[in-house]
Amino acid sequence: MSFLLILLSLLLPAIVSIVFLPTVARFAAVLVGHHLRRSSRTRRELLQARVASETKTHEAGQKSEKKKKDDDDWEQIGTTTSGLNSGKADSDWDGIVGFFHPFCNAGGGGERVLWAAIRATQKRWPQATCIVYTGDHDVDKAAILKRVKDRFNIHLYSPTVHFLYLSTRDWVLASTWPRFTLLGQSFGSLVLAYDAFTLLVPDIFIDTMGYAFALGLSSFLFPTVPTGAYVHYPTISTDMLDSLQAGGQGVNAGTGTGYRGMAKKKYWQLFAKLYSKVGSTIDVVMTNSTWTQGHIKSLWEPYRVKRCKAIDIDVVFPPVAVEEVIAAVPVTEASEANRGPYLLYIAQFRPEKNHRLILKAFASFLHSKPKLPAYPNETPKLVLIGSVRNSHDDAKRVYELRLLAHELNIKDDVEFICDAPWPQMLEWMRKASVGVNAMWNEHFGIGVVEYQAAGMISVVNESGGPKLDIVVEVDGKPTGFHATTAEQYADGFRKALSLSPQETLAMRQRARKSAERFTDRGFAEKWLANAEKLVALRIERTSR
Structure with a gap:
């Protein structure tokens, strides 16, 4: 309860400020962001010390072994270019990349994307640290990585991947919001993201589950932290709105009739506008298919143009074995x-x-x-x-x-x-x-x-x-x-x-x-082309 009180005391004034006093909102964001960075400084130092210790132990154990052919193959991927003047953004970069994936141990296709993205990131920036914000409290790092290996045959370099455990995952469950589910889960993702930032503020923040509002909060609180979205499925789409009509498909098929139906349609339309505005704050956007790209472009692109954000929303097909x-x-x-x-x-x-x-x-x-x-x-x-x-x-x-x-x-x-x-x-x-x-x-x-x-x-x-x-x-x-x-x-x-x-x-x-x-390689190449943009943005923003 104390956590929620602190959260509300910080978020509510900021939300009011966004609506009524943009200047005050920016000032409030600076204060909250500074507070979160300062409060997570010790954990950042401990994480870096742990990475150094595990790396030393791992290298000692591997000293007599030959370098695997898999390593040689993946090294070739590190030659992609982002088209930006990224300078040394490259193998020497040693920042922290935060992956927001509260259900990382689910074992589905979305999780395969997460682990393949981390594997590619590790190969490209071997000195960087990848952290996963997860709510899977019942499993530790060893168990998660073992399942990744068994389920997907993806081998990760253990010393530079770590997990931070969220305590508020229930806030994004559909069962928590029996009414106004879309809005409720989106608000819940703000709570969950704030929970993540209290643990550690990363150098780059990437969402791989579809929580656009979490990325919006990051952009608001930490202007120097580039944000990236890998969108599997739009939270709302024109197809969903169309499904409310008679003859529509899906769980809401035909529910747009009558006064309740009209109210629901209006609510969805307003939410779509809010979702689009949040999407316009994200620095780099990837989608997993042509279908998803079409919906995201139709929703987000007009608002991204207004914010002068990049409108090249890239299709990055998921990695398949x-x-x-x-x-x-x-x-x-x-x-x-x-x-x-x-x-x-x-x-x-x-x-x-x-x-x-x-x-x-x-x-x-x-x-x-x-x-x-x-x-x-x-x-x-x-x-x-x-x-x-x-x-x-x-x-x-x-x-x-x-x-x-x-x-x-x-x-x-x-x-x-x-x-x-x-x-x-x-x-x-x-x-x-x-x-x-x-x-x-x-x-x-x-x-x-x-x-x-x-x-x-x-x-x-x-x-x-x-x-x-x-x-x-x-x-x-x-x-x-x-x-x-x-x-x-x-x-x-x-x-x-x-x-x-x-x-x-x-x-x-x-x-x-x-x-x-x-293929895995096709995914890795396109993922890194987009990840390089994020690294370059990070270097650019922190060097000003």
């Missing part, structure tokens, strides 16, 4: 003998992933007793692989999905695998024929790229990244199928499993060719 999947999963005539009529859905067990739709579609497909010439003696099977975040809601959701499978009379034909390690996922990619994705307006779809890299034929939602960026034609021919309704998905399953052996292999090879656009 394409090379590793290609090496581990053959796509040949011989390998076809190892595949069965298995449908694989890799996704966190979250509501928006719409596992219920896939269960219903699979039940419809199965109960139609499809004739599959390529698999005359095998029964189709649906395999759901996903991480379960450390919450009661996720565990309950898996239980409810199991009940639904039972009700649909398909429980013996559906397998649930929670928190599967990477080798087990690869094994299923070798055996499965079809990859599935059901999320409406999926921002990108890392799992879908993995399907394609493994040569699976994808049946995905006709929206977002899977439609615009991933499951597209190659050489003028399809790499998969798009669907919206349960019936369309069932038809997609039927088509994918009914192709002739020649058509099947040809589509698998086209899918793999499509996946080669989304």
Whole structure:
């Protein structure tokens, strides 16, 4: 409670000042920012001492070992240029980069982006320190890094990555804000960001989860700290506003009618304006897909022009283990003998992933007793692989999905695998024929790229990244199928499993060719091109 009182006493006057007295607001921000820097000075010194100590210990243990080939490969990435006069912004820079990712141990595609970004940053600036602001109090550094290695096969240099634990993560949970959820969670992100700054004020502040308001607060309090956003999904979009109309899609479909609906639409419009103004304060903006870029540009760009901020919002496709999947999963005539009529859905067990739709579609497909010439003696099977975040809601959701499978009379034909390690996922990619994705307006779809890299034929939602960026034609021919309704998905399953052996292999090879656009190296190069802008801005602002 004392923390909240201090927070409110600092934030409320600042908010009032922003609205009524801009000059007073700037002065208040200077005072608050100075207070936070001073209060976190000791922790900064302790962190630097710890980095030095762990580095010394690590080097002593590695002294007799040869430098790994992976290190040599990644060194080549350090030659990217940002187009700015960054001078020595480069391998000698030894600042602290703060990554705002309160759910860093969730194990999803967003977390893969975080860890790949940290790995690239470590290789580019080996003397810099990466800190992650997280609310995962139940795991320590060793456990987190082990999961990163097991889940994503990403190896981080332990001495220069550290974790600072937030105590206010509940403020950004949707369950905390049953009404005015968008506004509530955005305010909650301010509380969470302030919590982070009381622990340590970084030299560069990057959000990799979508908390634009946290970046706005950083810009307000610390003008010399450059901010960067990697946007997976806009907090609000024109599609969301359109979904309120009759016939719309998503959880709010058709709720824009009547007085309550009109009020909700007005609230969303006002929030979109506020979100856009906050987005205009961010120095460097990256999006994970063409779809996300389009929405962010339409919302933020007009306000960024007014603030004279850079308007080149860059698409940086997320890193996918394409090379590793290609090496581990053959796509040949011989390998076809190892595949069965298995449908694989890799996704966190979250509501928006719409596992219920896939269960219903699979039940419809199965109960139609499809004739599959390529698999005359095998029964189709649906395999759901996903991480379960450390919450009661996720565990309950898996239980409810199991009940639904039972009700649909398909429980013996559906397998649930929670928190599967990477080798087990690869094994299923070798055996499965079809990859599935059901999320409406999926921002990108890392799992879908993995399907394609493994040569699976994808049946995905006709929206977002899977439609615009991933499951597209190659050489003028399809790499998969798009669907919206349960019936369309069932038809997609039927088509994918009914192709002739020649058509099947040809589509698998086209899918793999499509996946080669989304590699770890491609992500690292584009990430560093944007990160260099942030380092250059930091040097420029602190040298004035």
